[in-house]
Amino acid sequence: MKFLVCVKQVPGSNNVQVDPVTGVLKRSGIQSKMNPYDLYSLEAALSLAERYEGSVQTITMGPPQAKAVIVETICMGAESGTVLSDRKFAGADVLATAYTISQGIEKTGEFDIIFCGKQTTDGDTAQVGAELSEYLGLPNVSNVISIEEIKDGKVYLTAALDDKNVKMSVKMPCLISVDGDINSPRLPSYKVKQTVTDDMVRFLSFDDFDDKNPNNYGLNGSATQVERIFPPEKNAEKQEIKGTSAEQSQALFELISAKKII
Amino acid sequence: MGELLVKNQLITPKKADELIKLCPFGAISYNGSEVSISSACKMCKLCVKKSGGLVEYVEDQEKHVDKDLWKGICVYVDQREGNIHKVTYELLGKAKELAKVINHPVYALVIGSNMNEGINKLLYYGVDKVFVYDDPALADFRIEPYTAAFCDFIEKIKPSSIMLGATNLGRQLAPRVAARMKSGLTADCTVLEMKDNTDLVQIRPAFGGNIMAQIISPNTRPQFCTVRYKVFAEPKPSDTPSGEIVKMEVTSKMCASAIEVLSTQNKPSDIDISEADIVVAIGRGAMSEAMRNAAAELAGLLGGVVACTRPLAEANIFDAKHQIGLSGRTVKPKFIICLGISGAVQFTAGMKSSDCIVAINSDKNAQIFDVAHYGIVGDVNEIVPMLIEKIKGADKNV
Structure with a gap:
């Protein structure tokens, strides 16, 4: 049984602001971490691998520094991992990102289940997993809240579909995106970290891919374009309630009364 | 490019x-x-x-698409077992607005089984045509058949823009269909506008909501976007039905799937903060046990629910279902009071369209005051208990 987990390196904080005068992005520090939602999908894969004597590989796309998240996955129990990195991948939207990862996976091997996290904390779109499954031609299920068992080439699982929980079986190979809090992710082992060698992390770039049309990657391969970015609008009509706590609570009480809430 | x-x-x-x-x-x-x-x-x-x-x-050389070949604003009808999710009506209201700018028709796309009752409801929301894929094999949501039917519709009808509710279902279906069409998809749009050249202007919070991004898909059609429930207002249904129902052929090839649905269970009915009219929201500045109790008491007195920010959900002080914001729920209550919430935009993105926003925070520079209609720079630990006493006192006087 072979499992692959897609992970992403995200900024340590989302504390980005736009200077309203110059329109310049103000970013405080560029510390990075593994997307927290990926910890759950990695844990799901690792525990299945333990149960069914399988192996776990991981894959990411990003700048060369993204190697750090692959190393982290190895410290948690993955066997090896791949970093997809090339300047040609820069500026990719969901479509181009999913396509690039699909090309990378095809060069990485064949897997029974590909795991994705629910979403990332920087993009927050929760779309890459489903688009990736389309490019790989695999069935996909999102919001998986439990994985019961693997039997006869099928994985039995439960997915949250808004107000319903749906139990289903999915023929492998398949792609699943797991919800947060499906499990309690294990901690990385620092003992393992000492033993991580360079050959455990593989780098693939544009030149390694089958599809060598640069128009399918990065900004060129993106269907969406960001026309502009701007700071969120502020509320124009606002009122400040001043005074002592007693005065403020009285004003608030009057407001609530006036609004006919009580 | x-x-x-x-x-x-x-x-x-x-x-x-x-x-x-x-x-x-x-x-x-x-x-x-x-x-x-x-x-x-x-x-x-x-x-x-x-x-x-x-x-x-x-x-680089631009890719070109003949935009005149693509006509119509389409809303995907989000349904489970024939029950239409309300986000569908909200989107139909917005679709009508957008279609008016470019004089396009409004379409609704139904994929499901035994949908007659639901389809008739749609005719009260100003649709020009309702396209229906109705087959027992489409009763349960499974990604491959739904994608196949959706793409069949797109190839035959060629709509210019497609809107889906950002439900769990919509969030799976939209990317799968968009990838097959090799077209652009923007998640969780909070503002939609239409350009004269039929480009859909999609505005969404980015970087966890700290900035807003305006996005277009200028070279591909159809343009896809998802919108969360309660971002747009639900239009009033008209008195008389209008619009044409178009039955679409469902082929056996369309229905092939590697997924088998074994059973479906209703989730235990929890308090749904996105349905509440009154919300008492607490953040890190009000996370003490005393304040949490006070917030619960206040919510009880006001007939509302308690909600929280992301850090409180992540610390497991509250269940994630109570979390407001980009990674939580979107709420649009008549009245929301924010206690000790700094107001990171990933939070405010989930509540800023509330009718009346009150914020209490000891930091006069807190971002929450940017969205609040009534700002109170003060100590929640004093003000809230006093407010509770006043409300209780008023009750006694009545």
């Missing part, structure tokens, strides 16, 4: 240093002779604007 070109012949170590500082993503590096841009580049083009010509943006 293009790439960045660094004019390395003009680079000096000092200029390289300035260039590196310009990039908010740390994508620019210098090896002593050449400046290079790594794949961390997000193509924000700040380096082009601010480097005084050291970095140039080279346009």
Whole structure:
């Protein structure tokens, strides 16, 4: 049984602001971490691998520094991992990102289940997993809240579909995106970290891919374009309630009364 | 569509240093002779604007799509077992607005089984045509058949824009269909506008909501977007039905799937904060046990529910179902009171369209005051208990 987990390196904080005068992005520090939602999908894969004597590989796309998240996955129990990195991948939207990862996976091997996290904390779109499954031609299920068992080439699982929980079986190979809090992710082992060698992390770039049309990657391969970015609008009509706590609570009480809430 | 070109012949170590500082993503590096841009580049083009010509943006040939061939604003009808999710009506209201700008028809796309009752409801929301894929094999949501039916519809009808509710279902279906169509998809739009050339202007919070991004898909059709429940207002249904129902053929090939649905269970009915009219929201500045109890008491007195910010959900003080914001629920109550909430935009994105927003925070610079209609710079630990006493007192007087 072979499992692959897609992970992403995200900024340590989302504390980005736009200077309203110059329109310049103000970013405080560029510390990075593994997307927290990926910890759950990695844990799901690792525990299945333990149960069914399988192996776990991981894959990411990003700048060369993204190697750090692959190393982290190895410290948690993955066997090896791949970093997809090339300047040609820069500026990719969901479509181009999913396509690039699909090309990378095809060069990485064949897997029974590909795991994705629910979403990332920087993009927050929760779309890459489903688009990736389309490019790989695999069935996909999102919001998986439990994985019961693997039997006869099928994985039995439960997915949250808004107000319903749906139990289903999915023929492998398949792609699943797991919800947060499906499990309690294990901690990385620092003992393992000492033993991580360079050959455990593989780098693939544009030149390694089958599809060598640069128009399918990065900004060129993106269907969406960001026309502009701007700071969120502020509320124009606002009122400040001043005074002592007693005065403020009285004003608030009057407001609530006036609004006919009580 | 293009790439960045660094004019390395003009680079000096000092200029390289300035260039590196310009990039908010740390994508620019210098090896002593050449400046290079790594794949961390997000193509924000700040380096082009601010480097005084050291970095140039080279346009590639644009891909073109004949936009006249694509007509209509389509809303995907989000349904489970025939029950239509209310986000569908909200989207139909917005679709009508957008279609008016470019004089396009409004379409609704139904994929399911035994949908007659639901379809008739749709006719009260100003649709021009309702396209229906109705087959027992489509009773349960399974990704491959739904995608196949959806793409069949797109190939036959060629709608210009497609809107889906950002439900768990919509969030799976939209990307799968968009990828097959090799077209653009924007998640969780909070504002939608239409250009005269039929480009859909999609505005959404980015970077966890700290900035807003305006996005278009200028070279592909159809343009896809998802919108969360309660972002747009639900229109009033008309008195008389209108619009044409078009039955579409469902083929057995369409229905092939590797997924078998074994059983479906209703989730235990929890308090749904997105349905509440009154919300008492608490953040890190009000997370003490005493304040949590006070918030619960206040919510009880006001007939509302308690909600929280992301840190409180992540610390497991509250269940994630109570979390407001980009990674939680969107709420649009008549009245929301925010206690000790700093107001990161990833939070406010989930509540800023509330009718009346009150915020209490001890920090006068807290961002929450930017969205609040009534701002109170003060101590929640004093004000809230006093307010509770006053409400209780008023009750006694009645």
